[in-house]
Amino acid sequence: GNSVTQMEGPVTLSEEAFLTINCTYTATGYPSLFWYVQYPGEGLQLLLKATKADDKGSNKGFEATYRKETTSFHLEKGSVQVSDSAVYFCALIIGGSNYKLTFGKGTLLTVNP
């Protein structure tokens, strides 16, 4: 089956630190990959996505590269801000699956001033 494994949290960083949240996947086909972010008390929002190998998704200073050889989609940001504090979810969709998302368990990021 399809699954997503992301690094266990919580992750606590100081402002301006470098962020990496690891994500690896197992999929029966060729997935599209996503990072979603959930701010406190809110629903999930799409942060970035990549639909084929070697694609790089980017948004708001966050980046992730679709690595087929390592089945990974790690999220990075060079300098985090307090406002980046949230839960981050890695997810995938397999074509022909009615676009059902399979999620990782989420990683809570706290950024301190």
Added chain:
Amino acid sequence: DAGITQSPRHKVTETGTPVTLRCHQTENHRYMYWYRQDPGHGLRLIHYSYGVKDTDKGEVSDGYSVSRSKTEDFLLTLESATSSQTSVYFCAISVGGQNTEAFFGQGTRLTVV
């Protein structure tokens, strides 16, 4: 936000009672989903719909039923609520083809006492 509204936003109910959650969208998207979010589990798919009166089970469908009698509304019913169904429930819609993006509602916090 793709015009997704969930109701109610909060509900407390007693064990054994039926509960219905509503998801309403304003943009006539074909695919709609119900997820539950629990600590340590991320988001898990309960049921989804790929058209009016076309629904299917997700990975955690036991104890839940759904209905979609018109494009804009997708109802989730807990037939006889149990404490294990205390959770935050999210509705989502999917737009696009392989380059899909999912939009989420604000969530419904359900407590079963």
